[in-house]
Amino acid sequence: MRASLIALLVGTALGAAAIPAQAQKTYGPGASDNEIKLGQTVAYSGPGSAYSMVGRMSVAYFKMLNETKGGINGRKINLLSVDDAYSPPKTVEVTRKLVESDRVLAMVNSMGTASQTAVQKYLNAKQVPQLLFYASSPGLHDSKATPWTVPFSFAYNIEGSIYGKYLVDAKPNAKIGVLYQNDDVGKSYIRGFREALGAKQSNIVKEVSQEMSDPTVDTQILQLQASGADTLVVFTSNKAQAQAIKKVAAIGWKPFYIVPYVSSSITGVLEPAGLDNSVGLVSSYWFKTPSDPTWDDDKAMQDYLAFFKKYLPNDNPGDTTSVYTYMGAQLAALALERCGDNLTRENLLKQIQNLKDVQLGMLLPGMKINFRQDDYYPIRQARLARFDGKSWKPMTELITIER
Secondary structure: OOOHHHHHHHHHHHHHHOOOOOOOOOOOOOOOOOOEEEEEEEEOOOOOOOHOOHHHHHHHHHHHHHHHHOEEOOOEEEEEEOOOOOOHHHHHHHHHHHHHHOOOOEEOOOHHHHHHHHHHHHHHHHHOOOOOEEOOOOOOOOOOOOEEEEEOOOOOHHHHHHHHHHHHHHHOOOEEEEEEEEHHHHHHHHHHHHHHHHHHHHHHEEEEOOEEEEEEOOHHHHHHHHOOOOOEEEOOOOHHHHHHHHHHHHHHOOOOEEEOOHHHHHHHHHHHHHHHOOOOOEEEEEEEEOOHHHHHHHHHHHHHHHHHHOOOOOOOOOHHHHHHHHHHHHHHHHHHHHHEEEEEEHHHHHHOOOOEEEOOOEOOOOOOOOOEEEEEOOOOOOEEEEEEEEOOOOOOOOOEEEO
C-alpha cells in the first residue's frame, strides 16, 4: 500500500513536471497581447521637411510587418508618427503627449539633432527609451550620462574623421577651406575632422561659419575662394548646402568639394542645386544605394525595391535617407522581436544595447552593426563616393575609425 502510494506521488510529480509552465508575459506602457505602441517625431513641415522621408519610411515599414507577418510576435505595431516642424519646443510638446497621454512603449526612429537634444533629459528622467533616431551629435551618444538615448546614426564626429583621414592619405598637401553650420552639428563635424587631420590641421587655410538664419552663404563661399583653398568642405544642412553648390558653380570655382552624408540627398539637395552643378561632389556612404548598378542582382536590394514599389510608390527609392531609415526600422523590429513576451522599457533598452554583429542586407559587404552598453557609436566605417550627375559612385574602399 505504502509502495503504491509512493509510486502514485512520484508519478504525479513527474506528470506535473512534464507540463510546461505558462510563460509569464510582462508588459510596460504601450504593450499588450495585441499591440505595441511606439512614438516618433519627424519634421513633416518646417525647415527640416526635406527629411520627412524618415517618417514615411518608418510608417510604411511597420505597416508592411503588420500586413505580411501580423506584426511582431503576434502583436500589431502602432507607430504614432507626429510632426514637430523641426522645432525643438514643438518636439518637447508632442513628445510629452506621446509619453504621458498616449503612453508609448518607446520613442523610435525620430529625427533632428536639436529636436532630439531637447527631449533627451526628459526621456531619460522618465526612463523612456529614445531609440535609433537620426541625429549624430556626440552629446546624443553619451551612454553613461543618458543611457536611455541610443541613436542609430553615423555620428557627425566619426564622419568628419573619415574625411580628415582620407585627405591626410590622399591629398596631404591640400589647401582646405571649411564652411560649417554654427551649432552642435557643424561643430561636431569640425571636431572629428580636425582630430583626424592631426598634424595636417595647418592645411586649413580658411574656416568660416554659417547661421541657420542666414539667407544665403554667398559671402562665405567668396571668402573661401579668396583664401586660395583647392579643397572645400561644407558641413551644413540641406538648404545651405544647395546654395553653396550653386554659388561655387556660378563663380566658376572647381575645388575638390566634400559634402557630408546628411546633405548629400539627390532629391533634397543636388536637384535643387542643379545636377550639373553637383558633378564631382564627394560624400560618404556605408550602405548599398539603388542607383549603383553593382547591386542590381543583389537579393537585399531587390527586396528593398519591391517593398518600396508597394508601400512608397510616390517616393524616390534612391534617396539615401530612404535606405538609412529602412535599416533603422529593421533594427527596431529586431530588438522588439528579441524582447519576446517581456515588453518592458527596460528590456527593450537591453535588447538594443546587445545588438552585436548585425548584418543588415543593405549594409556594404563586410560591415556590421554593433552596440555596446558603454559605446553608442554603432557605425565606424564608410566609403567615399563621387557624384557623376546621376548617382553616387564609389571611389574608395572602407575607411575605418577605430574605437
